[in-house]
Amino acid sequence: MNGNKKQVKVAILDLYEGVANQGMRCIREILNQYSETQALDLEVKEFEVRIEKQVPGLDHDIYISSGGPGSPLDTEGMEWEKVYFDWLKRIEKYNANEGNQQKKQVFFICHSFQLVCRHYKIADVTRRKSTAFGVFPIHTSSSAENEPIFEGLKDPFYAVDSRDFQVIQPHQNTLKKMGASILAIEKARPHVAYERAVMAIRFNDNMIGTQFHPEADAIGMSRYLQTEEKKKTVIENHGIEKWRSMIEHLNDPDKIMSTYAHILPNFLNTALSRL
Secondary structure: OOOOOEEEEEEEEEOOOOOOOOHHHHHHHHHHHHHHHOOEEEEEEEEEOOOOOOOOOOOOOEEEEOOOOOOOOOOOOOHHHHHHHHHHHHHHHHHHOOOOOOOOEEEEEOHHHHHHHHHHOOOEEEEEEEEEEEEEEEEEOHHHOOOHHHOOOOOOEEEEEEEEEEEEOOOHHHHHHHOOEEEEEEOOOOOOOOOOOEEEEEEEOOEEEEOOEOOOOHHHHHHHHOOHHHHHHHHHHHOHHHHHHHHHHHOOOOOHHHHHHHHHHHHHHHHHHOO
């Protein structure tokens, strides 16, 4: 370890269940880039939650819980979920202890976000009528005006969205009791009679999550979508225009590049300021 660098311990909870993905690569790259630019000694450890039932202890400063495949409803009661929510309860108990001045900071992404919304019963988690897949505008709420993770982003900002499920119909009384606030919702769709999904929530001072993928990087995602196998899959499932649109949005510096450069780095900035 370089003695001139501040050491920070980060845990990544991997919920991808061994399925090939871009999410873990992107999270690793953001942490590597952040470590270099901030001259930090980031000690990063990964935990395979769904297969190995691994979760971190309380010896980390920052926790990032990933996206993942499948239904956030069908796994309720499974052993790995029990282990996962036991970890969450330990974090809550630690942060609630006034004697622990340095609180544990947690970020939930997509599948993790859906699981936690279901766990806290702060909204309905349901299957979408059709898969959301692409680069879409995200609109911030009035509660996000002073939210540091959105600092430097426009309203709306753009993000990669890839999901078959959604968080809708927030339960306002539960949110209020928790001290939680909705930070962002999905784009308006006036041509369909469906409620706009919740896209980001601050659960409390130390926990926040997004329905979208803030970790998605433009260059890596663009290369990935242009591989023959992935291009074929996207075109078969969503059409050639969707594929072209994604490539175009990924190459726009005001869209995914901006989201990648701001949200998780802003979260890390905020987390470090509280350590």
